[in-house]
Amino acid sequence: MEEKIIIDLKNISLSFGEEQILKDLNLYIRDKEFLTLLGPSGCGKTTTLRIIAGFLEPDSGEVIFENKNMNGVPPHKRHVNTIFQRYALFPHLNVYENVAFGLRVKKMPEKEIKTKVNDMLALVNLKGFEKRNVNSLSGGQQQRVAIARALANEPSVLLLDEPLGALDLKLRKDMQAELKSIQERLGITFIYVTHDQEEALSMSDTIVVMDSGVIQQIGTPQDIYNEPKNAFVADFIGESNILDGIMRRDLFVEFSGHRFKCLDSGFEKDELVDVVVRPEDVEVVPAEQGMLKGTVTSITFKGVHFEIIVDIKDYKWMIQSTDYQEVDSEIGLLITPDDIHIMKKSVYSGVFGDYSSFSEEFDELSDVNEEVED
Amino acid sequence: MNKKTSLGNRLVASPYLLWSVLFIVAPMFFVIYYSFTNSAGAFTFENITELAKYTDTFLRSIWFGVLATIICLVLAYPIAYIIAQTSSNAQRTLVALVMLPMWMNFLIRTYSWMAILQDTGIINTFLNKIGIGTIRMINTPGAVILGMVYNFLPFMILPLYSVMAKLDKSVIEAAQDLGGNRLDVVRKVILPLSMPGIASGLTMVFVPSVSTFYISQKLGGGSFDLIGDVIERQFQQSYNYNLGASISLVLMVLILFSMAFLTKFTTEGEGMVI
Numbered sequence: 001m002e003e004k005i006i007i008d009l010k011n012i013s014l015s016f017g018e019e020q021i022l023k024d025l026n027l028y029i030r031d032k033e034f035l036t037l038l039g040p041s042g043c044g045k046t047t048t049l050r051i052i053a054g055f056l057e058p059d060s061g062e063v064i065f066e067n068k069n070m071n072g073v074p075p076h077k078r079h080v081n082t083i084f085q086r087y088a089l090f091p092h093l094n095v096y097e098n099v100a101f102g103l104r105v106k107k108m109p110e111k112e113i114k115t116k117v118n119d120m121l122a123l124v125n126l127k128g129f130e131k132r133n134v135n136s137l138s139g140g141q142q143q144r145v146a147i148a149r150a151l152a153n154e155p156s157v158l159l160l161d162e163p164l165g166a167l168d169l170k171l172r173k174d175m176q177a178e179l180k181s182i183q184e185r186l187g188i189t190f191i192y193v194t195h196d197q198e199e200a201l202s203m204s205d206t207i208v209v210m211d212s213g214v215i216q217q218i219g220t221p222q223d224i225y226n227e228p229k230n231a232f233v234a235d236f237i238g239e240s241n242i243l244d245g246i247m248r249r250d251l252f253v254e255f256s257g258h259r260f261k262c263l264d265s266g267f268e269k270d271e272l273v274d275v276v277v278r279p280e281d282v283e284v285v286p287a288e289q290g291m292l293k294g295t296v297t298s299i300t301f302k303g304v305h306f307e308i309i310v311d312i313k314d315y316k317w318m319i320q321s322t323d324y325q326e327v328d329s330e331i332g333l334l335i336t337p338d339d340i341h342i343m344k345k346s347v348y349s350g351v352f353g354d355y356s357s358f359s360e361e362f363d364e365l366s367d368v369n370e371e372v373e374d
Numbered sequence: 375m376n377k378k379t380s381l382g383n384r385l386v387a388s389p390y391l392l393w394s395v396l397f398i399v400a401p402m403f404f405v406i407y408y409s410f411t412n413s414a415g416a417f418t419f420e421n422i423t424e425l426a427k428y429t430d431t432f433l434r435s436i437w438f439g440v441l442a443t444i445i446c447l448v449l450a451y452p453i454a455y456i457i458a459q460t461s462s463n464a465q466r467t468l469v470a471l472v473m474l475p476m477w478m479n480f481l482i483r484t485y486s487w488m489a490i491l492q493d494t495g496i497i498n499t500f501l502n503k504i505g506i507g508t509i510r511m512i513n514t515p516g517a518v519i520l521g522m523v524y525n526f527l528p529f530m531i532l533p534l535y536s537v538m539a540k541l542d543k544s545v546i547e548a549a550q551d552l553g554g555n556r557l558d559v560v561r562k563v564i565l566p567l568s569m570p571g572i573a574s575g576l577t578m579v580f581v582p583s584v585s586t587f588y589i590s591q592k593l594g595g596g597s598f599d600l601i602g603d604v605i606e607r608q609f610q611q612s613y614n615y616n617l618g619a620s621i622s623l624v625l626m627v628l629i630l631f632s633m634a635f636l637t638k639f640t641t642e643g644e645g646m647v648i
């Protein structure tokens with residue numbers, strides 16, 4: 001990957017009325033990379049994109065584009081194009097004219113427009129759809145028109161706001177692959193917004209995990225998955241058992257009443273920490289051979305594996321295993337140093353990572369929680 | 375679709391049916407009946423042939439109606455656009471303001487314009503004071519058209535506003551995103567998408583303008599007879615119901631033709647505005 005930085009967001013803050021939506025956001029985006037903004041609904045992903053596109057001005061902070069400050073530059077003068085959350089095709093124009101819109105605005109000669117539009121429609125597999133009314137297209141086809149329309153302008157950065165959100169699972173998978181290959185072929189920087197962690201993990205060069213307008217972690221998909229910075233990231237990306245632990249000394253952590261070897265160091269002696277153990281990393285063994293022992297409270301078949309909830313010292317773990325276990329049986333767990341990830345305590349500690357709501361005996365309890373949330 | 379409607383369906387539709395017979399079909403029948411009979415009730419084409427006398431009046435009515443409608447469109451479009459851009463609270467207030475004059479009686483509104491435009495009216499008194507002297511305003515075609523524009527402007531603003539308020543904001547943003555400046559956005563997106571509003575605004579202003587009476591009598595001083603005034607006179611003064619009805623019938627046909635023309639123009643126009 002090239003190290004040229006194409007967009008730099010510096011100390012961006014934005015409020016709507018009393019509510020602060022983005023809090024001192026700092027983020028740079030490298031040329032030609034596929035960067036994903038990932039976070040729960042309402043965390044400020046669309047808002048961040050709109051600031052880059054120029055539809056919103058930040059209250060404070062700078063938007064820098066190829067070393068030029070873009071604050072105050074209107075959207076039509078920025079070399080970025082957007083795929084909107086709801087496509088936003090022009091309903092009064094047919095497919096051809098939708099794609100040609102940006103080129104006509106630029107007053108490109110008719111012949112070049114024709115070539116360009118045909119190229120773009122070929123790129124998104126929509127040849128032969130030129131004369132179709134955009135309202136008569138399926139969701140996936142409308143999506144392709146939106147992509148062709150944006151790419152026709154040859155932007156150096158493409159902003160995509162949950163472009164696949166409205167599509168069914170199968171189509172979504174196909175389009176993911178297609179988008180990724182378009183991005184690689186054309187060498188355009190993609191800033192992609194999603195709340196689907198799988199999508200983010202499989203497509204991105206860099207993932208930015210956000211929550212409540214604050215960036216929680218920036219890293220490669222592997223970094224984010226294997227080395228989450230805090231309990232929020234660990235919980236949001238994949239499944240995680242998050243336990244209270246004590247760092248006895250470098251490379252030794254104690255949790256669930258057992259002392260484990262681990263690979264982490266650099267903590268104070270006896271520092272309280274959050275420990276992450278991924279469900280798929282744990283090995284299930286007969287009770288007497290396990291480092292930890294627990295009772296199976298429920299087991300669910302998930303296709304590739306079973307999802308087993310195990311009660312260990314009143315904490316409910318989730319374990320994924322290909323072997324079936326009887327409910328109420330005692331099993332043992334083996335956890336190798338590789339499987340353990342240690343995180344500093346954060347505001348998210350204790351909020352995530354307990355699977356008690358998955359267990360039947362806690363059904364009543366979790367019902368109460370759900371009602372409160374509603 | 376099932377062609378045979380059930381008894382239940384027919385019962386549900388019956389009040390509407392009764393209403394249309396009473397208020398639409400029956401009056402139409404009488405207009406047509408009177409048009410083709412004389413005062414004794416015998417069949418005749420006389421009423422229709424007599425209309426040739428009123429050709430000038432017809433043409434003037436259409437011309438004034440067209441002018442008033444175009445002026446309304448030009449004034450109303452930016453007003454509607456601006457209203458649609460404001461916050462939803464402001465929108466409600468502004469729409470109420472647009473409709474405010476309609477709460478006042480039509481005659482009183484027209485009389486007030488007389489008071490404003492007269493040679494001894496408010497404007498001329500002021501112009502005299504600052505030494506410009508009296509400018510002839512009342513009893514001119516301009517005054518008549520002003521009266522029409524003033525009275526029918528809300529009918530243009532409201533349909534335009536309601537189309538513009540419903541425009542998908544993200545479509546406008548998409549146009550900006552693709553490099554469109556303000557003018558491009560208005561020309562290539564907002565204008566074509568507001569065509570339905572333009573069409574209904576044109577109809578709602580042109581139809582009452584072309585058939586209006588009273589405005590011309592008061593603001594035009596009787597020199598610019600419009601077809602509505604002629605019809606009124608047939609019923610109120612000459613008691614010639616048959617001639618009155620035949621003029622109404624021809625006016626109705628004229629309006630129907632212009633509506634058909636307008637619909638064709640605006641639906642085809644959608645593609646042409648690109």
Ligand SMILES: Nc1ncnc2c1ncn2[C@@H]1O[C@H](COP(=O)(O)OP(=O)(O)OP(=O)(O)O)[C@@H](O)[C@H]1O
Nearest residue numbers: 016017021039040041042043044045046047048195
């Ligand atoms: N115009 C606005 N006025 C007031 N609040 C707004 C406005 N636009 C967004 N917000 C608020 O800003 C917050 C962030 O919104 P944003 O659209 O960026 O979320 P998001 O991360 O894109 O969520 P989603 O995944 O649901 O699209 C939300 O709480 C939202 O209610």
Ligand SMILES: [Mg+2]
Nearest residue numbers: 045046085161
């Ligand atoms: Mg969003």
